[in-house]
Amino acid sequence: MVSGRVLTGFGARLLAGRGVPPANARYVAESAVLNEAAGVTTHGVVQFFYFDKQVGPVIDPSAEPKLVLDRSAVALVDGNGSFAQLAMRLAARIAAGKARRFGIGLVCVRNTSWLAGLGVKLLPLVRQGFFAELWAGSAFKYVAPFGGCEARLGTNPIAFGFPVPGRPPVICDFSTSTVARGRAGLMIHAGDRAPEKIFLDGRGRATDNSAVLEAGGSIMLLGGEHYGYKGFGLSLWVEALGLMAGNRYEPGRELRESFALMLINPAAFGEADFYSKEVNRFVEIIKGGRRRPGVKEIRLPGERSFRSLARSEGLGIFLSGETLARLNDLAARNGLKPISLKS
Template sequence: MPNIQPSTLRDVGYQLFEASGCTAEDARAVVDHLVESNLFGHDSHGAIRYYEYTRAIREGRFQPWATPTIVRDYPSTAVVDAGGALGQVGATFAIKLATEKARQHGLATVTLRNTSHVGRAGAYPLMAAREGNMIALAFVNAGRLGYQIAPFGGLEGRLSTNPIAFSAPRPDTDPILVDMTTSVVAEGKVRVAINQGSQVPEGWLIDSEGNSTTEPNDFRADPPGAILPLGGVVAHKGFALGLVVELLGGALSGEGCADGSRTMRSNGVLFTVYNIEHFTELSTYYEEVEALLRHVKSSRLAPGFNEILAPGEPEFRSAQRKEKDGIEIDETTWAHICREGRILGLNPDSW
């Protein structure tokens, strides 16, 4: 399994996306996002997407030259149509717009459509939280795509993984970061297991007959299996949250809700940003968040645990470690990346 320094992996990505027709600025937005996903330990949303995105550009599904536009604009809300631009380009535009509106008006919601695949949902609330005085929330559906996640009580996939993400600042350290699918696992993690030739944990998947399976290829079989909704014995809660995301991310953005399509044209996204100082003093907020975390972390530890971590702490620690030690990319993913490079006229042997 190749171990690649983050700077090298970024350079490979810049070459791929610029060769695909992206501007240097847009290539950087996409690649930096994907490599950060690897650094955070979320390989399902990392460099494995290089070849998926560049292939989509070649096939005309993603538009590397498109520019997001605001199609509805009010003081504290807006709707953005990205024109088929790469998702990281459209979503960055939308979260920055929401943050600026919240800066002026205290609270803002911006929806986004026609934006391809935005990648890791948590990246965008994190951008707002790093302003130091903003809290942000994201709901992301997959437009009409609707075959991955079985509804509670069902045997066939009818929804997408439909993540919810949240970020809130802390004083003098990294923000709190919540980034979770409303399914047991992201579809990309099943894809990573297929590429690695490994089994998945019990409780992730069912086969086409509804039997629990640890074989990731059952998800892609004919007839296909499905990923389960979040929650285990209370999976009706994950299913319900998935429907919430469909309506907020899909219906309000205009991208639409799951209807059984097996091809994703674009995510539908809803961002809400809160300006803390329109609700309370920033110093008071900081005191409350730190007191809360001290209280939570004061619990006695369960067997097998050395400490209690706040949401986001595992990702930030992983990033520090992998910036130094490198990122492991499985052989199948690397082969796909190199193949895509050759199609684009690049020389992967130089990588």
């Protein structure tokens, strides 16, 4: 186990060594570590390896996102070569202000880097009482359109959340493909096959073999071979939001990620007391239903991450031996103190 404080300090020193201002370095590192603590290991401290390659050559360490349009309930932010995490921080601040004033706030962000792990980024906003949606367009295309066999779409994740007063909020976070690229990458590395056919080879044949992604294959859309038209629609929506914000469709080009954040203020509808009682009653009915054989509980989206966050807070964050070794190799190459396990 390693404490979140140690991992955040490690990431902050890595980024500061690349010229990132200390406050920004710590904020970006905290974002990565929070994903790891929440159990989203495909989008957690692996970001440090991404930063090792990207900061300087691609991401401008000193750049800040810029507000380029501010009009009533909407705004547009340009990433300006900066970290997506900084653009998200700015977008969240703007959207929250607009939602408080107008009842709703929509901020689109263009020309940014990998945002990595959407759900935990909504958590502080939902805890403030907002309904929240986040749609992120991926510059790198690993997903074939429904009926096609060539990758033309990103995994294009989406997340949304809503408060449940007196309980943890509901936070959903998933790709519009059957599996995230990071998860598929772990399968390739381990030589694992998927539990069902969720990939297409280069000729469009369904397979459970993740290795086809390295030979011209692609990931199926959410819904799979027969119902992937559902994921297709969601993925197209994400891509269109990026186009609306002026983010050019240029597959594989760095800093061509985009995202859109929308916040709704439920107080604008004047039914706060009713909502608080009814959403709690609703959750109790959902969780209290009969379960399938072998299922211990009906778990709402986000519950697993909240439990992981609580464990990480008390016991530290679990890192595999391989991840720890990679981090310490990164430390050696960057003149940083190695990470040691928590006793």
